Amino acid sequence: MKRAFTFPGQGSQAVGMGKDLADAFPEARAVFEEVDEALGQNLSAIMFEGPDDVLRLTENAQPALMAASVAVVRVLASKGISLSEHAAYVAGHSLGEYSALCAAGTFSLADTARLLKTRGQAMQKAVPVGHGAMAALIGLDLEAAREVATEAGQGDVCEVANDNAPGQVVISGATPAIERALDIAKAKGAKRALLLPVSAPFHCSLMQPASEAMAQALSEVDMQAPSVPLIANVTASSLTDPDEIRQSLVRQVTGVVRWTESIEWLTGEGGVTHLAELGTGKVLSGLAKRINADATTAAIGTSADIDAFVAQLSA
Incomplete structure (x- = not known):
């Protein structure tokens, strides 16, 4: 053991x-x-x-x-x-x-x-409060989550923050980009995409x-x-x-x-x-x-x- x-x-x-x-x-x-x-x-x-x-x-x-x-x-x-x-x-x-x-x-x-x-x-x-956010993408693999982050960025920071487990990836970045990512993730087949109750966008640039x-x-x-x-x-x-x-x-x-x-x-x-x-x-x-x-x-x-x-x- x-x-x-x-x-x-x-x-x-x-x-x-x-x-x-x-x-x-x-x-x-x-x-x-x-x-x-x-x-x-x-x-x-x-x-x-x-x-x-x-x-x-x-x-x-x-x-x-x-x-x-x-x-x-x-x-x-x-x-x-x-x-x-x-x-x-x-x-x-x-x-x-x-x-x-x-x-x-x-x-x-x-x-x-x-x-x-x-x-x-x-x-x-x-990051000033309200300017950054994080979201959990449930049901997407890491590569799909990266694609969501890239598509949602549109000039704002939006990056994978935590690869927690298969089908559970967290993204982090500027609030507008994270909000865009929620809809993009659902369109790509995420079971759920939800904002996390955090006060800052951890683990991103x-x-x-x-x-x-x-x-x-x-x-x-x-x-x-x-x-x-x-x-x-x-x-x-x-x-x-x-x-x-x-x-x-x-x-x-x-x-x-x-x-x-x-x-x-x-x-x-x-x-x-x-x-x-x-x-x-x-x-x-x-x-x-x-x-x-x-x-x-x-x-x-x-x-x-x-x-x-x-x-x-x-x-």
């Missing part, structure tokens, strides 16, 4: 996230306290109690999701389940890549929290100012080689060199999240049979089953999930 740990991205956040862990485990409480201190903000109160509109702000959702994921990692470690011994690889969806790298020891927890706060603020500032901000921020933090290889969003291949990881994180801000290819690599060349999603929600577990129906998945985000996972490994 070969296992990879995966880490969720934006959209998985929910009010109450992490509270069960904080109530049950001192290791989880310590993670939330350290993140609060690093940010000079009571982020854990927003995670546990809301309000939802404040939690959904990009600059809050990103470090919050990371904190919840790392809390799971730390609790598992306290039970003798270390990442380096039980995972052959790590991978994370968009901001989840930072969670993965923190879990694997590339970044300290405090640095990861500050990087994600910077990333969230920079992504929000890159409009994010170039944010990419530059992250290049600066990443140049100023200490980075170690991860304890297990990272399967990077922009390459869908294994990385261990800190300089290459830094470059991939900068490219990731404007680049495509190649999640389908990443899971295909893990379950193919990587030899992974079991995918454990650490943190809030079950989005990645659902995507993994769509990408490879033979993969065994588990979502580990609550104290009950942790107990079940520990019991399974001990059996």
Whole structure:
């Protein structure tokens, strides 16, 4: 059995996230306290109690999701389940890549929290609210989604942002182009084409100012080689060199999240049979089953999930 740990991205956040862990485990409480201190903000109160509109702000959702994921990692470690011994690889969806790298020891927890706060603020500032949008195209393959984006562009930015799973591709760009793409996608046979409730057009060339901000921020933090290889969003291949990881994180801000290819690599060349999603929600577990129906998945985000996972490994 070969296992990879995966880490969720934006959209998985929910009010109450992490509270069960904080109530049950001192290791989880310590993670939330350290993140609060690093940010000079009571982020854990927003995670546990809301309000939802404040939690959904990009600059809050990103470090919050990371904190919840790392809390799971730390609790598992306290039970003798270390990442380096039980995972052959790590991978994370968009901001989840930072969670993965923190879990694997590339970044300290405090640095990861500050990087994600910077990333969230920079992504929000890159495009004025209302000028950018994202849409999910359901039922179209990647090539068809690219054709939709090209046809809808008409001089505006319109690009593939996330290749999440077969038949689930997200596009991103200028609002008029994304709105045009909805009708074009339906004409090309999409089952559904819908705008996403996001505040900025992530993972497209409009994010170039944010990419530059992250290049600066990443140049100023200490980075170690991860304890297990990272399967990077922009390459869908294994990385261990800190300089290459830094470059991939900068490219990731404007680049495509190649999640389908990443899971295909893990379950193919990587030899992974079991995918454990650490943190809030079950989005990645659902995507993994769509990408490879033979993969065994588990979502580990609550104290009950942790107990079940520990019991399974001990059996």
